[in-house]
Amino acid sequence: MTDENDAAGALEASGLGKTYRRGWALRDVAFHLPAGRICALVGPNGSGKSTLLSLAAGLLTPTTGTLRVFGQEPSAPAARERVAFVAQDKPLYPRFSVADTLRLGRELNPRWDQKAAERVVEEAEVPLSARVGSLSGGQRTCVALALALGKRADLLLLDEPMSDQDPLRRHRMMGVLMAEAAERGTGVVISTHVLAELDGVCDYLLLMGGGRIRLAGEADDIQAAHRVITGPSETGGGTPAALARHTVVETRTTGRQLTALIRPEGTPSEDGWIVTEPSLEEVLLGYLRAPDAPPLLADGTRTPDTEVGA
């Protein structure tokens, strides 16, 4: 990390919105991502993750509001130099060999690190002599990741980079990525639908829904702000009075037992109820199942309808 603007954070969004022809893809997005964090970007299909990443990479311009990368406009050369983006479509030259592709990376990037790039293709067992057009989708993704790591960026923006990797390679690629991030303090924003992949890897979280931010902040803070509480369900359904003082994210009823994901107000001590700490995956699943649950911004940003937690 070199820039004096790191204090501004890796990403800072305020009132950020983006429309396409069919309407708003992002709306009133505000969050703060400190430099050097591993941030999971999670949300259902169409919730705006790729749009947010493309804005951060300077490939799209906002319709409203601002997004800053290390304090700069994403399209500014100083910001572009510090950011590497692996998009879902991974545009690579099919006629180039893997070695030619890395050579091009070296010519285009002043901070190029050949060893870091080669480590990725070696780990993925992709031959340097292979033509890109002859590679499988998953192998092409590894070449795109090699270009991103070779760039020696301070922020990696990765749009579902593991979606076409087999489980073993997924594990190995995540290992290479995390080792790189730990070694150099590189920040990572990684969008994924595989929630199990996040536990113990990500220290920051952005959950999107309908083009808005629903959860933002330190993964530990977000996890600690929730409890799973299990007890007797009310006859006739509805949320039991015992839960009224808490923020209820989601309830599920099995027979005569009700399980709720809550943001507790004080220590939950209701008689006959069992209280446990949810895993991060359980918290995320709860919000994904309950699209209308109140948002929680635990990253210091505030909007009128948002509670600041943790």
Ligand SMILES: Nc1ncnc2c1ncn2[C@@H]1O[C@H](COP(=O)(O)OP(=O)(O)OP(=O)(O)O)[C@@H](O)[C@H]1O
């Ligand atoms: N180029 C485009 N032109 C028009 N609409 C678009 C375009 N790209 C995205 N959208 C729309 O914007 C919304 C957000 O899409 P986006 O791709 O950002 O979501 P996502 O969360 O990345 O989805 P997924 O998980 O399926 O990749 C969707 O309603 C989508 O249809």
